Structure formats: structure tokens, C-alpha cells
Amino acid sequence: xxxxxxxxxxxxxxxxxxxxxxxxxxxxxxxxxxxxxxxxxxxxxxxxxxxxxxxxxxxxxxxxxxxxxxxxxxxxxxxxxxxxxxxxxxxxxxxxxxxxxxxxxxxxxxxxxxxxxxxxxxxxxxxxxxxxxxxxxxxxxxxxxxxxxxxxxxxxxxxxxxxxxxxxxxxxxxxxxxxxxxxxxxxxxxxxxxxxxxxxxxxxxxxxxxxxxxxxxxxxxxxxxxxxxxxxxxxxxxxxxxxxxxxxxxxxxxxxxxxxxxxxxxxxxxxxxxxxxxxxxxxxxxxxxxxxxxxxxxxxxxxxxxxxxxxxxxxxxxxxxxxxxxxxxxxxxxxxxxxxxxxxxxxxxxxxxxxxxxxxxxxxxxxxxxxxxxxxxxxxxxxxxxxxxxxxxxxxxxxxxxxxxxxxxxxxxxxxxxxxxxxxxxxxxxxxxxxxxxxxxxxxxxxxxxxxxxx
Numbered sequence: 001x002x003x004x005x006x007x008x009x010x011x012x013x014x015x016x017x018x019x020x021x022x023x024x025x026x027x028x029x030x031x032x033x034x035x036x037x038x039x040x041x042x043x044x045x046x047x048x049x050x051x052x053x054x055x056x057x058x059x060x061x062x063x064x065x066x067x068x069x070x071x072x073x074x075x076x077x078x079x080x081x082x083x084x085x086x087x088x089x090x091x092x093x094x095x096x097x098x099x100x101x102x103x104x105x106x107x108x109x110x111x112x113x114x115x116x117x118x119x120x121x122x123x124x125x126x127x128x129x130x131x132x133x134x135x136x137x138x139x140x141x142x143x144x145x146x147x148x149x150x151x152x153x154x155x156x157x158x159x160x161x162x163x164x165x166x167x168x169x170x171x172x173x174x175x176x177x178x179x180x181x182x183x184x185x186x187x188x189x190x191x192x193x194x195x196x197x198x199x200x201x202x203x204x205x206x207x208x209x210x211x212x213x214x215x216x217x218x219x220x221x222x223x224x225x226x227x228x229x230x231x232x233x234x235x236x237x238x239x240x241x242x243x244x245x246x247x248x249x250x251x252x253x254x255x256x257x258x259x260x261x262x263x264x265x266x267x268x269x270x271x272x273x274x275x276x277x278x279x280x281x282x283x284x285x286x287x288x289x290x291x292x293x294x295x296x297x298x299x300x301x302x303x304x305x306x307x308x309x310x311x312x313x314x315x316x317x318x319x320x321x322x323x324x325x326x327x328x329x330x331x332x333x334x335x336x337x338x339x340x341x342x343x344x345x346x347x348x349x350x351x352x353x354x355x356x357x358x359x360x361x362x363x364x365x366x367x368x369x370x371x372x373x374x375x376x377x378x379x380x381x382x383x384x385x386x387x388x389x390x391x392x393x394x395x396x397x398x399x400x401x402x403x404x405x406x407x408x409x410x411x412x413x414x415x416x417x418x419x420x421x422x423x424x425x426x427x428x429x430x431x432x433x434x435x436x437x438x439x440x441x442x443x444x445x446x447x448x449x450x451x452x453x454x455x
Contacts, residue, residue: 007324008317008318008321011317011318012321012325014159014298014302015298015299015318015322016295016298017159017161018156018161018297018301018302019161019294019296019297019298019299020298021161021162021164021165022161022164022165022294022297022298023290023293023294024165024294025152025164025168025294026290026291026293026294027291028172029168029172031172032172032175033055035176035179036175036179036201037051037055039180039183039197040183040193040194040197043193043194046124046126046127046130047130047193047194049124049130050128050130050131050134050194051131051197053117053118053134054134054135054137054138054198057110057117057120057135057138058138058141060257061106061138061142061145062145063253063254063257064102065099065102065103065142065145065146065149066149066253067249067251067252067254068095068099068102068246069095069099069149069150069153070246070249070250070253071242071245071246071248071250071389072092072095072098072153072242072246073153073157073297073300073301074300074304074384074385074387075091075242075245075387076088076091076092076095076157077157077300077301077304077308077385078304078305078308078385078449079091079308080158080305087238090235090238091238091241091242095150095153095246096150098246100143100146102146103143103145104142104143106142107139107140107142107143108139109139110136110138110139110142111136111139114131114132114135114139115132117135117138118132118135130193130195131194134194134195134198136198137198137199137202140202141198141201141202141205144205145205148212151164151209151212151213151216152164152212154216154219155212155215155219156297156301157301158218159301160215160219161298163212163215164212166211167208167209167211167212168208170204170207170211171204171207172204174200174204174207175200175201175203177200178196178200178203178204179196179197181196182195182196182197182200183196245389248389248390248392248393249384249389249392251393252389252393252396252397255396255397255400255401256396256400259400259401259404259405262405263405263408263426264278266408267412267419267422270419273353273354274419277354277358277361277419281341281358281362281365284337284341284344285337285365285368285369288333288334288337288365288369289369289372289373289376291329291333292326292330292333292369292372292376293376295326295329295377296326296373296376296377296381297380299318299322299325299377299382300380300381300384300385302322303315303319303322303381303382303386304385306318307385307386307447307448308449312447315447316447319382319441322377322381323374323377323382325377326374326376326377326378326381327370327373327374329373330369330372330374331366333369333373334365334367334368334373335366337365337366338363338365338366341358341362342359342362345358345359357419357420360420361419361420361423364420364423367424367427368430371427371430371431371434372430374430375430375433375437378437378438378441379433382437382446383441385446386445386446387448388440388445388446388448391440395433395436395437396433399429399430403429403432404425404426404428404429407425407428408422408426411425
């Protein structure tokens with residue numbers, strides 16, 4: 001079949017309109033953490049270590065909260081197209097509660113008992129003292145982040161992804177400015193070190209929420225319900241349907257995050273040179289998948305809306321365009337990241353031996369990004385949009401925990417393969433996911449319209 005036979009400019013435009021702002025937003029937020037680390041690192045190793053304690057916990061909290069809202073997005077994208085917005089309202093309320101409750105519990109522990117999360121790390125007394133208040137700041141950030149994720153989802157479902165992007169740009173500018181002032185004591189502000197970074201982040205996130213709330217009246221959310229006045233009118237079936245979709249997505253994401261962490265530990269255990277190489281390659285791959293993830297998110301919303309309106313032919317067209325886009329974008333982003341990697345390594349102070357190893361590994365990154373882009377589009381944007389979350393959960397667990405991780409552990413500790421061969425073996429996870437997803441998609445079982453009420 002010729003590519004021109006199924007390419008649809010309208011569909012591609014919709015995916016880009018929704019996905020590009022999400023990609024830029026993710027890139028800005030990931031860069032913000034990097035800038036904060038650079039600022040704090042200039043103070044002392046103790047301050048940087050203290051920030052590292054909070055940053056690792058915040059990474060885990062973010063994965064947990066993002067997992068909850070991911071499942072909500074699948075349902076909301078379908079229900080937002082109905083004439084009767086009752087289901088949309090109910091799912092939105094359940095989604096908000098599912099984010100609010102765990103974030104408040106986390107906040108309570110981190111604010112009132114900061115020693116509990118700190119005890120998970122082996123740190124010196126000085127690091128623990130500095131980390132204490134910063135961890136409390138992370139606790140305050142938890143419910144603020146949950147609110148941002150919920151509002152971002154609401155705007156994107158309504159095809160208003162520019163609004164969250166504007167809010168994030170404002171947050172990044174305010175955060176960097178405040179952190180610079182509070183960490184170093186500039187602009188007449190007190191010098192607070194790592195605590196200043198926490199206060200700056202909290203203030204900037206509050207401003208982001210205020211900007212989003214300012215435009216909230218333009219969304220379907222406000223048209224369909226007022227959270228407080230409708231909180232006791234939620235159909236109980238909405239909870240059942242929500243958790244049947246959100247629970248597998250949340251558990252899958254958490255297990256994936258843990259698996260990724262274990263993988264990093266395995267790589268780091270090889271030797272110090274490998275640790276240095278992975279420390280440089282990992283941020284590059286994260287940036288690449290952030291850019292690709294935005295396009296996947298846009299495609300998911302487009303496909304979900306067609307399914308919600310029983311437009312299965314349009315959903316099929318959107319599916320073909322999304323897969324084509326994932327291959328093209330994956331290749332382009334992978335190539336761009338590799339070019340950037342070559343430049344970064346060339347101007348770095350790394351040893352020639354390490355530089356040589358990285359140059360050998362960079363081409364593997366292109367393959368890694370390309371295959372992950374394809375498998376993400378197939379599973380996240382297509383299968384999950386139709387509610388096929390249990391199948392995706394099984395595939396994620398089997399491919400990562402039963403295939404990829406065991407093979408990599410054997411390759412590192414028993415076969416003692418070179419790092420380039422280990423990374424090539426790591427591609428098996430996404431290759432197998434892509435093949436399994438291909439046959440699942442061919443069955444057309446993903447073309448389902450979801451309901452919460454009896455039909």
C-alpha cells in the first residue's frame with residue numbers, strides 16, 4: 001500500500017496540534033530539574049546530595065500521580081464527545097479524587113515525618129539536616145503537582161494544549177528566577193541554598209495552577225459539573241469503570257519505573273566507566289522519549305475521541321497515520337539526539353577511552369528511540385485508547401520483567417558482554433512489544449467505545 005493512500009493531513013495536523021505543545025512542555029520541565037541541580041551543585045556536594053534525596057522521591061511521586069491520570073485520559077477523551085456529559089463529569093470527579101487522596105497522604109508523611117522518606121537513603125548527618133526541609137517542600141509539591149496533572153489533562157482533552165504550555169513556560173521562568181535568587185541570595189533575597197530551590201519550585205507551581213484556573217471556564221469540565229456540588233451524585237459504576245482502566249495503567253507504569261531503576265543499577269555495577277557513560281546517555285534518552293511522548297499523547301486523544309463517537313473508520317485512519325508518524329518522528333528525534341550527543345561528548349572533559357565507547361554506543365540510541373516510539377504509539381495511543389489496558393499490562397510485565405531484565409542480568413553477570421551488546425539486547429523489550437501489538441491491533445479488538453452507565 002502506498003503511504004499517500006492512508007496519510008491524512010487533517011489527522012496529522014490534529015496530532016501535531018495536541019502533541020507538540022506536550023513535547024515542549026515535557027522538555028522544559030525535564031530541563032528545569034537539570035538547571036536546579038547545576039545551581040545547587042555549585043554550593044557543595046552536601047547540598048547536591050540533599051537535593052538528590054528529594055529529587056529521587058519526587059521522581060517516584062510523579063510517576064505514581066502521572067500513572068493515575070493516564071488512565072483517566074483514556075476515558076475522558078472518549079466521554080468528552082458525548083451529548084450527555086454525565087459520564088464525563090463522573091469520571092472527572094473520580095479522577096480528581098484518585099489524584100487528590102494519594103497526594104494528600106504523601107504530603108502528610110513528607111511534611112510531618114520527613115525522616116521516614118530520608119531513611120530510605122544512607123546519608124551523612126549533614127546531608128540529612130539539609131534534606132529535611134527540602135523533603136518537606138517535596139511534600140507540599142505533591143498535591144500541587146496532582147492538581148497540575150489533572151488540569152493539564154482537562155485542557156488537552158478539549159484540544160487546548162497551548163494553555164498548559166503557556167502555564168509551564170511561566171512556571172519555568174519564575175522557578176529559575178526565584179531559585180537563582182533564593183539559592184545564591186541575589187535580588188535582595190535571603191540565601192537559603194537547597195531550601196530556596198524547594199520554595200522557588202512551590203511558588204512557581206502555584207502560579208502555574210493560577211494560570212490554568214484562569215482559563216478553566218473555557219473547558220468542558222466547567223460545562224459538565226462543579227466538583228463540590230456534584231461530588232455525592234457520582235454513579236458508583238464510574239468508580240468501577242475508572243479503576244478497571246486506571247489500575248492496570250498505574251501498576252504497569254510503576255512496575256516499569258522500578259524496572260528502569262533496576263536496569264540502571266545493573267549498568268552502574270559493571271564499572272566506573274560504564275556508570276559515567278550511562279549517566280550521560282540516560283538524560284539524552286529521557287529527552288528523546290519526552291519529545292516522542294508528546295506526539296503519542298496527541299495521537300491517543302485523537303483516536304480516543306473518534307472511538308467515543310463510534311467513528312471507527314476515522315479511528316482506523318488515525319491509527320495508520322499515528323503509526324507512520326511514530327516511525328518518522330522516532331527516527332528524526334533519535335538522529336537529533338545522537339548528533340547532540342556527539343557534540344556534548346566532543347566538548348566534554350571525559351577521557352578518550354570513555355569518549356570512544358560513547359561514540360560506539362550513540363548509534364544504538366537511534367534504534368532504541370525508534371523502537372520505543374513505535375511500541376509506545378501502538379500500546380499507549382492505540383490499544384489503551386480503546387480500553388485494552390489489561391492486555392497492555394500483561395505485555396509490559398512479560399516483556400520487561402520476564403524477558404528483558406533477566407536477559408540483561410545474564411548478559412552482564414554471566415556472559416560478561418560488552419556494553420554495546422548489552423544495550424542491543426535491551427532493544428528486545430520494545431521489539432517484542434511492537435510485534436505483539438501489531439497482531440493485537442490487526443484483530444481490531446481495540447475499536448471499543450467505553451461506557452460507565454448501562455447502555
